[in-house]
Amino acid sequence: MKKIAKSNFGQLWRLIDQNYELFAPIEKEGKVDFGLWQDGEQVNLELTKTKVSPKGFIFPQSETYLKFKTQGKKLSMEVVSGKTDEYVLFGVRPCDAVSFTLLDNVFLKEPVDKFYQERRNKGIIVSLACNNPEETCFCSSFGIETHVPQKGADIAAWDMGETILWQPQTEKGQMLTDKLADILEIATEQDQAGLKKLQESIQDKVKELPLASVDPKKMAGDLKELFDAESWEELSKRCLGCGSCTYVCPTCHCYDIQDFDGGKCGERFRCWDSCMFSDFTLMAHGNPRTTQKERFRQRFMHKLVYYPNNNEGAFACVGCGRCIERCPVNMDIVKVINRIGGKR
Structure with a gap:
């Protein structure tokens, strides 16, 4: 050393x-x-x-x-x-x-x-x-x-x-x-x-930290039961879909690929995107997630359920707290864990 x-x-x-x-x-x-x-x-x-x-x-x-x-x-x-x-x-x-x-x-x-x-x-x-x-x-x-x-x-x-x-x-x-x-x-x-x-x-x-008792393992359980939990509707109503949480998050990795047309020249580039946006994954036939509830649920199911299921139990969150500090309506991953994981 x-x-x-x-x-x-x-x-x-x-x-x-x-x-x-x-x-x-x-x-x-x-x-x-x-x-x-x-x-x-x-x-x-x-x-x-x-x-x-x-x-x-x-x-x-x-x-x-x-x-x-x-x-x-x-x-x-x-x-x-x-x-x-x-x-x-x-x-x-x-x-x-x-x-x-x-x-x-x-x-x-x-x-x-x-x-x-x-x-x-x-x-x-x-x-x-x-x-x-x-x-x-x-x-x-x-x-x-x-x-x-x-x-x-x-x-x-x-x-x-x-x-x-x-x-x-x-x-x-x-x-x-x-x-x-x-x-x-x-x-x-x-x-x-x-x-x-x-x-x-x-x-x-x-x-001694106020959030020391947060337990993401509460989100373990039947996938369909978690997905269909009635609390998603209530929790998502407060969400503005602004994407602030995803842009400050160290683990969010959604992106889009776009072309810039400058007339006789242009560029193809990758840029950050957010599953909280209404045009995220927009395809020719439309958007597969049309409501704020569906988009809100996707963000937290991915971090707490889908990602760990595919990565040996590792959650797609590191508890940095930036989403808590940045959300304008005080809706964050801790509240989701306590509500969805506490009771369906």
Whole structure:
């Protein structure tokens, strides 16, 4: 295990930037979100989570596949390559790191999404434990322990106050660690004893969170009974279908493929979509889900029933709490679990 003093962060950022694109939680005008680091940027590692998840770095909100143009009757096409530069994503919270593995189950199974695969392979993920989980967090309900290393991260880190403890988890993580050998120090026994106390403190805080008792396993049971539950009608009436929950969610992965027609030139691109939208999966004959109830039900059945049924019991939620914070009518996955899972 290694460590680095926070007073050396400026040097750390510059060393990483020599070999990689560096993305970190950047604070601008009071707002913190992941962005490209440049000398002089203010990195904020104190905020528990960014407003938007970092999934956009491996699954961009919009990504061009193909460019085409016409000259008379001739049509020429150019396939656009995916991510070309290696990058480091620094300060990813454990819940967001785990979300990458859930997206892997979608995009890296046959047929493999080559654009996603390339972005995933080019990135090195440095996760940072949550010293102070927020009241809207419920990651422990989905088996995520924010105080210990989690899947999806190449390097696990802990904020010890004056220093950051640093532990590589994968070959990519070790490769980055080796490149930073001149600035990283070996952690002492005292450092590791302090880490144990910090981990115990985090565990105690998680147990006291208001949503610590949320149990997604309540959604286990007969598929038809869950699907036909009368409560879907009542719950969906409050939903505005705005899609805010899906756009801040680290595990939502619905997308559309569209063509931009610029006359004699154009592009084919992929962009995020939402199952909460009335035109989602719109086909020539119409839309298979015509009511808000059907669309609302699809979102939560997918996360809590369909996805785990196809992925060895893993839920398509990491309990980050962003949907709770963002929903304008206070309708979220916790309420669905408690209502549908509590009684049909």
